[in-house]
Structure formats: C-alpha cells, structure tokens
Amino acid sequence: MYKILVADDEKVALLVLERELSDAGYDVYTANDGKAASQLIQDQHFDIVILDVYMPYKNGFELVKEIKKKSTNTIILLVTAYASIENAVDAIKLGAEDYLDKPYDLSQLLQKIAQLLQIRLQKSKDHKIKVTKNSNLIGESPLMKKIQSTLEKVKELTTTVLITGESGTGKGVVARELHSLGKFKELPFIHVDCASLSQNLIESELFGYEKGAFTGANSLKQGKFEIAKNGIIFLDEVGTLPLNLQSKLLTVLQDKQFYRIGGVESISMHARVIAATNENIEKNVETGLFREDLFYRLNVIRIEIPPLRLRKEDIPHLAEKFIEEFSLSMNHDELIIAPYFLECLQKYEWPGNIRELENAIESSVALCDGRTLKETDLPINIAKKAIQASNSQENYFKQSIKNQEIITILESLEKFDGHREKTANYLGITRRSLQYKLKKYNLLSKS
Ligand SMILES: Nc1ncnc2c1ncn2[C@@H]1O[C@H](COP(=O)(O)OP(=O)(O)OP(=O)(O)O)[C@@H](O)[C@H]1O
Ligand SMILES: [Mg+2]
Structure with a gap:
C-alpha cells in the first residue's frame, strides 16, 4: 500500500482529497500547515507527497527541499491556486515531479499519481538490473583477487573446471562469472542441479531421449549436453551423482560424445564442463563414493572458494551491495550503516x-525502522555471537550506548549539513566536546 501525505491549509480541499485517495486504496496522512507537514516528513517515509505551495509556517518549496534531503525516491506534486509558470519551473528545479493548478480535476490527479508511481517502479527496476549486472563477483580480499585472476586466465579455454567450497561460498556465482567473462558470454549456460533430480530423471535430463525410448516418451527430447551446444554446461553438486551415472559421465567426457536414451546415433559433445x-570430494574418492578417474577428469583446473570467515575483508563490500539491493527492492530510503553494525558482521x-550474510541483511533491512541500520536490526543469534566473539572488554550494553551516541551524532550532523557549531548546539554540548567525540569515534571524515 502506497503512503501519501497531503498538505494543504484549506480544510475542505484536505478532507476531499483524503477521502478520494483513501477510496482509491492509498494510505493517506494529512497536514494543514507547513509545520505539521514538516514533522510528518521527518518522522516517516512517504511514497508521494502532495503539497500546497502557500501554507502557514512553511511553504511548499521549503518542504520540497526537506523531502529531497531525506529521501530521493519520494514523488512530490505541488498544487497552488496562484498558478504561475515561474513557480512551476522553480518547483521542478527543486525536485518536484509535477505541478498542478487549483482547482484541479480529481480524476486527473489520481491518474497522474498512478502514472508517477508506475515510472518510479520502472526506474527502480532498471536500477536494480544495473546493480546486479555490474557487480557479479564481489571480493577485494587477496583470496578472491586470486580467484578473479584465475578466471581471467582460463576464461577463453574449453578446459574442465572444478569449483569447490563450503555451502553458500558462491560456487554458482563463480561459474556464471566465468561464463560472462569471455567468448562464452554469447553462448548457452546450462545449469544442471545434480542434487535435485532423481536418478532416472538425471539421465534423461543430461542426455535426452528418442521418441518411444520408454513409455511416456512421446516425442524426442534433447538433453542438457545437447542444448548447451558449444557453451557451458554447469554440473552443480556433482558430488551427489550416483556411481552408475558417474561412469556414464566419465565416458562422455572421455569420448566427447553421447547417445540419447534409446538412440543409436552418437552425438558429439562440444560444451565446456x-x-x-560442496562435499569434500577428495575424501569421497578415498571412501569410494566418487570415482577417482572421474575426479581427475573434472579436476583439471581447480578453483577452491575459501569460506567467508577466512576473508572477512570482503564482508563490508558484500554487505554494502546487499543493503543497496534490498533497500531498492523494499523501496527503503538510502540507509546509513552504523559502524557497529559492520563490526558485528565482521x-x-x-x-x-x-x-547467510545475504539473508541476515535482507532481514535487517526489512526490520530497520529509521534511516540507520543498527546491530539491533540483525538477527539476534548473529548479534549475540558477534558480541561474544568480540575481544573488546566492552560489554554489549556499553557498546550499544556508544553506538547510539554515534548514530545521534551522525544524524545531527546530517541535519545541519555538517555544520559543527549548529550540531553541537542542537546536541547541547560544546563544540570542543563534539570535536572530541568525532575524533574518538573516528567520524572526522563524516563531518
Ligand atoms: N563473491 C560474491 N559476490 C556477490 N554475491 C555473492 C558472492 N558469492 C556469493 N554470492 C551470493 O551468495 C549467495 C550464495 O551463492 P551461491 O549460490 O553461488 O553459493 P554456492 O556456493 O553455490 O552454495 P551451495 O553450495 O549451497 O549451492 C547467492 O545469492 C550469491 O548471489
Ligand atoms: Mg550452488
């Protein structure tokens, strides 16, 4: 449900709009002067704000500035009885989306609102696509840099690659990254999740079948190896393949050809495997669960993705990306990340x-009420474990208070555009003591 604020000093206009907009399914808030509107704008996030230009205490233009400072994705519509073209231009320059003359036609207004919401939705979708496209494989740590350089070296080859690593380390991401880097980008990328298919299905999925190969095979079906053509076939969770299929796969890799089930003619295989x-494949070879010869066939180029705990430098970068993505998809304003939030993650x-990190951030962004993402927004088990792991002598309570102080300072600085004197006054402390705190909390660059 979209949240709308209507600010107008004309009581009747306000009442009419409130009713019409509520009937149209919006969550409507009203203010009948500039001060009340300003208060609501500070306290809450609105998808749309409809502002009368001339109101007591604060006019519409001032409010446009306040809204823009707080949130970039609020849609602003200005209305006034004293229409003049200069006003319209000024309003748009300040960041209002549109401008309406009073008296306006209600159905026109509703239509305009629906239109603007549609545009915003599209924009945020486009932005989201951009974000995910630009940053596939995040990692600044030496361990991840090494993986990136390996990918660069092997991106154009057809050599088989085996990617190993604990669950959730990004094996799928690395496989897709390899696909997107070189000439394979334009060719198919076929993902086969070996773990999620039953034994019979896997065979027909991989190799396909001829019409009439078995009951129910009413028409010819191409398998994944065939569909992959000269692109990439990604055999995910290959460690779960049953032994009989392991030997079939080995034959395909050795002979570079295969048969559809029930087929007599061999089909050449061109795909890169x-x-x-996420299993310990060497150990499975030792215990006989995985064929040694197949292991050697697959393990030509080995990429071992280290667990996140061994590359904690990557956490802030990953967290930032996820926060941006989830804020966008949940239509949250841009969030400030409290320093102690990041510390907990690390x-x-x-x-x-x-x-797990991605899920923790999704939940934190969803639960965060306000503009600052705090450690209290984290799933409790994570926050607790992080505190326990902390070597610092400070207990949770002390940290929390310190963190609250940091947040208050940051938010006040923002309120006064980094003006120290005004911020100190507002906080009721001396300028010197503000300076001291900025230094102590390492915030000098933020002011
Ligand atoms: N380096 C990375 N940069 C950005 N996102 C990543 C990175 N690594 C993993 N992710 C994200 O983390 C999640 C888990 O990654 P992925 O599914 O590739 O892990 P996996 O190793 O294949 O896990 P599993 O063994 O459980 O299949 C995905 O949502 C993925 O987008
Ligand atoms: Mg995976």
Whole structure:
C-alpha cells in the first residue's frame, strides 16, 4: 500500500482529497500547515507527497527541499491556486515531479499519481538490473583477487573446471562469472542441479531421449549436453551423482560424445564442463563414493572458494551491495550503516557463508525502522555471537550506548549539513566536546 501525505491549509480541499485517495486504496496522512507537514516528513517515509505551495509556517518549496534531503525516491506534486509558470519551473528545479493548478480535476490527479508511481517502479527496476549486472563477483580480499585472476586466465579455454567450497561460498556465482567473462558470454549456460533430480530423471535430463525410448516418451527430447551446444554446461553438486551415472559421465567426457536414451546415433559433445561441489570430494574418492578417474577428469583446473570467515575483508563490500539491493527492492530510503553494525558482521563466523550474510541483511533491512541500520536490526543469534566473539572488554550494553551516541551524532550532523557549531548546539554540548567525540569515534571524515 502506497503512503501519501497531503498538505494543504484549506480544510475542505484536505478532507476531499483524503477521502478520494483513501477510496482509491492509498494510505493517506494529512497536514494543514507547513509545520505539521514538516514533522510528518521527518518522522516517516512517504511514497508521494502532495503539497500546497502557500501554507502557514512553511511553504511548499521549503518542504520540497526537506523531502529531497531525506529521501530521493519520494514523488512530490505541488498544487497552488496562484498558478504561475515561474513557480512551476522553480518547483521542478527543486525536485518536484509535477505541478498542478487549483482547482484541479480529481480524476486527473489520481491518474497522474498512478502514472508517477508506475515510472518510479520502472526506474527502480532498471536500477536494480544495473546493480546486479555490474557487480557479479564481489571480493577485494587477496583470496578472491586470486580467484578473479584465475578466471581471467582460463576464461577463453574449453578446459574442465572444478569449483569447490563450503555451502553458500558462491560456487554458482563463480561459474556464471566465468561464463560472462569471455567468448562464452554469447553462448548457452546450462545449469544442471545434480542434487535435485532423481536418478532416472538425471539421465534423461543430461542426455535426452528418442521418441518411444520408454513409455511416456512421446516425442524426442534433447538433453542438457545437447542444448548447451558449444557453451557451458554447469554440473552443480556433482558430488551427489550416483556411481552408475558417474561412469556414464566419465565416458562422455572421455569420448566427447553421447547417445540419447534409446538412440543409436552418437552425438558429439562440444560444451565446456564446469562442475561444482560442496562435499569434500577428495575424501569421497578415498571412501569410494566418487570415482577417482572421474575426479581427475573434472579436476583439471581447480578453483577452491575459501569460506567467508577466512576473508572477512570482503564482508563490508558484500554487505554494502546487499543493503543497496534490498533497500531498492523494499523501496527503503538510502540507509546509513552504523559502524557497529559492520563490526558485528565482521566478528561473526558465518558458517552459512555469503548466503547467510545475504539473508541476515535482507532481514535487517526489512526490520530497520529509521534511516540507520543498527546491530539491533540483525538477527539476534548473529548479534549475540558477534558480541561474544568480540575481544573488546566492552560489554554489549556499553557498546550499544556508544553506538547510539554515534548514530545521534551522525544524524545531527546530517541535519545541519555538517555544520559543527549548529550540531553541537542542537546536541547541547560544546563544540570542543563534539570535536572530541568525532575524533574518538573516528567520524572526522563524516563531518
Ligand atoms: N563473491 C560474491 N559476490 C556477490 N554475491 C555473492 C558472492 N558469492 C556469493 N554470492 C551470493 O551468495 C549467495 C550464495 O551463492 P551461491 O549460490 O553461488 O553459493 P554456492 O556456493 O553455490 O552454495 P551451495 O553450495 O549451497 O549451492 C547467492 O545469492 C550469491 O548471489
Ligand atoms: Mg550452488
């Protein structure tokens, strides 16, 4: 449900709009002067704000500035009885989406609102696509840099790659990254999740079948190896393949050809094979669960993705990306990240690796009420473990208070555009003591 604020000093206009907009399914808030509107704008997030230009205490233009400072995705519509073209231009320059003359036609207004919401939705979708496209494989740590350089070296080859790593470390992401880097980009990328298919299905999925090969085979079906053509076939969770299929796969890799089920003519295989597993495949070879010869066939180029706890430098970068993505998809304003929030993320061990981090951030962004993402927004087990792991002598309570102080300072600085004197006054402390705190909390660059 979209939240709308209507600010107008004309009581009747306000009442009419409130009723019409509520009937149209919006969650409507009203203010009948500039001060009340300003208060609501500070306290809450609105999808749309409809502002009368001339109101007591604060006019519409001032309010446009306040809204824009707080949130960039609020849609602003200005209305006034004293229409003049200069006003319209000024309003748009300040960041209002549109401008209406009073008296306006209600159905026109409703239509305009629906239109603007549609445009905003499209924009945020486009932005989201851009974000995910630009940053596939995040990682600044030496361990991840090494993986990136390996990918660069092998991106154009057809050599088989085996990707290993704990669950959630990004094996799927690395496989797709390899696909997107070189000439394979334009060719198929076929993902086969070996773990999720039953034994019979896997065979027909991989190799396809001829019409009439078995009951129910009413028409010819191409298998994944065939569909992959000269692109990439990604055999995910290859460690779960049953032994009989392991030998079939080995034959395909050796002979570079295969048969559809029930087929008599062999089909050449051209696809590059990338396999991944989160099992300890060497150990499975030792215990006989995985064929040694197949292992050597797959393990030509080996990429071992380290667990997140061994590359904690990557956490802030990953967190930032996820926060941006989830804020966008949940239509949240841009969020400030409290320093102690990041510290908690780095103290935790992440047994579920990046997937666990992604989920923790999704939940934090969803639960965050306000503009600052705090450690109290984290799933409680993570926050608690992070605190326990903390070597610092400070207890949770002390940290929390310190963190609250940091947030208050940051938000006040923002309110006064970094003006120290005004911020100190507002906080009721001296300028010197503000300076001291900025230094102590390492915030000098933020002011
Ligand atoms: N380096 C990375 N940069 C950005 N996102 C990542 C990175 N690594 C993993 N992710 C994200 O983390 C999640 C888990 O990644 P992925 O599914 O590739 O892990 P996996 O190793 O294949 O896990 P599993 O063994 O459980 O299949 C995905 O949502 C993915 O987008
Ligand atoms: Mg996976």
